[in-house]
Amino acid sequence: MEIKFEHKPAAHCENGVIVNMLRHYGLDISEPMVFGLSYGLFFSHMPFLKLSGMAITTFRTFPGVLFSRITKMLGVKTGRRRYLSHKRAMAALDRHLTEGRPVGCVVGMYYLPYMPLEYRFHFNGHNICVIGKNEQDETYLISDPNALEKVSISKTDLIKVRYAKGGSYPIVGQSYWIKEVPQKMPDLAPLIRKSIKKNCWFMTSQPRWIKYFGVNGIKYLSESVLKWEKTMTPRRAALNLAQVVRMLEEIGTGGAGFRYMYGAFLQEAAKITGIEQLNSLANEITEIGDLWRDFAYKASRVFKKRQGENYTYQDLSDVLNVIYIRERNFFTQLNNAV
Amino acid sequence: MRVEDVPQDLKYTDGYIVRDIAYAVDSDGHYTSVVSDGWNVKAEALDLTMDEIREKCDEIKQRIEAGTASNLEYYAAKNIMDISLLSKYTGIPKWKIRRHFKQKFFSRLDSGTLAKYADALRITVDTLTSKPE
Numbered sequence: 001m002e003i004k005f006e007h008k009p010a011a012h013c014e015n016g017v018i019v020n021m022l023r024h025y026g027l028d029i030s031e032p033m034v035f036g037l038s039y040g041l042f043f044s045h046m047p048f049l050k051l052s053g054m055a056i057t058t059f060r061t062f063p064g065v066l067f068s069r070i071t072k073m074l075g076v077k078t079g080r081r082r083y084l085s086h087k088r089a090m091a092a093l094d095r096h097l098t099e100g101r102p103v104g105c106v107v108g109m110y111y112l113p114y115m116p117l118e119y120r121f122h123f124n125g126h127n128i129c130v131i132g133k134n135e136q137d138e139t140y141l142i143s144d145p146n147a148l149e150k151v152s153i154s155k156t157d158l159i160k161v162r163y164a165k166g167g168s169y170p171i172v173g174q175s176y177w178i179k180e181v182p183q184k185m186p187d188l189a190p191l192i193r194k195s196i197k198k199n200c201w202f203m204t205s206q207p208r209w210i211k212y213f214g215v216n217g218i219k220y221l222s223e224s225v226l227k228w229e230k231t232m233t234p235r236r237a238a239l240n241l242a243q244v245v246r247m248l249e250e251i252g253t254g255g256a257g258f259r260y261m262y263g264a265f266l267q268e269a270a271k272i273t274g275i276e277q278l279n280s281l282a283n284e285i286t287e288i289g290d291l292w293r294d295f296a297y298k299a300s301r302v303f304k305k306r307q308g309e310n311y312t313y314q315d316l317s318d319v320l321n322v323i324y325i326r327e328r329n330f331f332t333q334l335n336n337a338v
Numbered sequence: 339m340r341v342e343d344v345p346q347d348l349k350y351t352d353g354y355i356v357r358d359i360a361y362a363v364d365s366d367g368h369y370t371s372v373v374s375d376g377w378n379v380k381a382e383a384l385d386l387t388m389d390e391i392r393e394k395c396d397e398i399k400q401r402i403e404a405g406t407a408s409n410l411e412y413y414a415a416k417n418i419m420d421i422s423l424l425s426k427y428t429g430i431p432k433w434k435i436r437r438h439f440k441q442k443f444f445s446r447l448d449s450g451t452l453a454k455y456a457d458a459l460r461i462t463v464d465t466l467t468s469k470p471e
Contacts, residue, residue: 118384119351122423148373151355166423239387242383245380246387249383250380250384254360255339255360255361256339260360263363264371283367293339296379300379
């Protein structure tokens with residue numbers, strides 16, 4: 001059986017699943033709107049959490065919270081569950097599908113067969129939406145926002161990715177679905193105001209001694225970059241840089257670590273709330289995004305030298321410092337604008 | 339970033355269904371989403387990471403030739419799995435896995451344990467026990 005489900009690719013997996021699922025139930029809302037409303041923009045550089053032995057840098061909030069935030073806001077009733085046993089997880093999934101309900105699943109990325117080998121790593125926070133099952137050959141049809149079309153995946157593969165081990169987040173078959181949607185969309189303007197306020201709080205409220213999170217984290221990263229050069233072998237320092245660039249651009253951020261996506265949200269928000277200033281602030285975050293890309297470009301020139309270009313770790317640190325100052329100003333202004 | 343500046347450097351997603359979506363500003367200053375084939379900067383970051391894994395594998399291969407390291411260590415490195423992750427997948431304690439990374443212990447393993455490892459690494463037992471290419 002297959003649920004009639006419109007698949008649209010999106011920049012980020014979790015937003016994409018939410019957007020596609022809400023649209024399936026008749027709530028049409030864009031990806032940047034989902035991202036902004038659930039105040040997803042963030043920054044942190046965490047040397048105490050490691051991925052392949054290197055510090056994790058993230059440009060958004062923790063995986064899994066967007067769905068609960070957005071559905072709560074819009075008044076959508078949802079269900080979510082984890083299953084210790086494979087069998088019960090798959091049986092529950094089949095039951096949902098026969099009742100015509102698409103189910104979002106949190107999966108590990110490494111064993112997804114349609115991912116390019118180079119893109120795979122042991123990251124257990126990828127989101128897909130299961131929308132159908134072929135009884136004959138036991139394959140499942142899924143809508144992965146990172147893929148351009150629907151893909152099918154065998155039952156063994158699906159079990160394997162739903163029970164991927166290790167990483168920062170054990171998933172044990174986590175799944176979520178929508179039970180009931182409100183008759184009409186709530187008024188978005190006050191919700192947008194509230195979300196922007198919350199996002200600003202997450203970015204700027206930290207006192208100076210909490211150095212890993214919010215805009216403080218950018219400052220911390222700019223200092224760390226210099227430390228890497230001094231204390232590590234050139235190879236190791238380059239690998240650390242490469243990891244930051246990968247986090248910034250690779251994992252479906254819509255470019256520049258979600259900064260562009262947030263710009264798109266602010267433009268939409270300006271239209272809905274009628275606050276003109278949000279448009280100019282959208283331009284500002286676009287410029288900050290360009291700076292992030294500039295950082296990525298220069299970083300790539302540091303770990304892969306080209307003739308005639310000679311960037312140093314000091315240059316990278318300077319760019320990050322500029323980003324830090326501009327983002328701090330940006331969020332202060334944004335907080336005052338709404 | 340402007341729509342016309344969205345990088346379209348096809349490399350690793352060639353032949354795959356997976357693509358990036360980038361948000362960019364069109365000529366009127368409005369944001370739209372654009373499908374992107376990839377960006378060289380990102381590909382270079384990936385290259386570096388892949389190189390690191392490849393070098394590690396080569397180094398292990400040499401130790402296999404010398405008779406110290408085992409195939410298990412090679413395939414674990416190839417799958418970017420460290421000992422703790424492998425331990426979680428197989429249920430075999432870490433200290434035992436550390437032993438099985440040595441050829442002396444690996445060559446004595448029974449078929450049950452080999453099957454566990456092969457399953458976790460998604461290869462056949464034959465591949466696991468024969469010399470890596």
